[in-house]
Amino acid sequence: MKKIVRKHGTERMSKIVIHNDIVYLCGQVGVSDTPLQDQAKEMLSRVDQLLEEAGTDKTRMLSATVYLSDMRYFTDFNKIWDAWAAPSAAPARACVEARIALPGLFCEVSVTAALP
Numbered sequence: 001m002k003k004i005v006r007k008h009g010t011e012r013m014s015k016i017v018i019h020n021d022i023v024y025l026c027g028q029v030g031v032s033d034t035p036l037q038d039q040a041k042e043m044l045s046r047v048d049q050l051l052e053e054a055g056t057d058k059t060r061m062l063s064a065t066v067y068l069s070d071m072r073y074f075t076d077f078n079k080i081w082d083a084w085a086a087p088s089a090a091p092a093r094a095c096v097e098a099r100i101a102l103p104g105l106f107c108e109v110s111v112t113a114a115l116p
Contacts, residue, residue: 007053016054021115022062023054028111032104036073039106040080047111058084060114061091067098067108077107 008015017024028046030039051057068077074095091111100108 016050018054018115023051023056023111023113023115025050025054025111025113027067027108029100029102029105029108032102036076036106037080040077041084043107043109044080044084047109051111051113054113054115056113056115057086058113059086059089060116061086061089062112062114063092064094064112065110066093066095067100067110068095069097069100069106071097073106 002020005018006014006016007018013026015026025047028043028050030042030046032039034042048058051060066077066081068074077095091113098108100106
């Protein structure tokens, strides 16, 4: 039986779960009550940090689900995403409008990635 590795866990969730050479990240957000651009950049920086800790990087992303508090942010968010994403390594991605758990947050992302 393959081992499941959980990092930075609480009784509710783990920030990183690794199983069968796949890395699952919990939803990442930026700092509440800052502009969308700042939140998105911070959020994606956290993704980079967690993927590195797990032993992989954004070039190995398999999928990403982006949650925006309002779809009117879609174009602005995509500019930030496109500047961050690895060229020729785009994951399968969904982007949906959703209420985000904390007031003052505009975006959240959940990522899966492969280990090398």
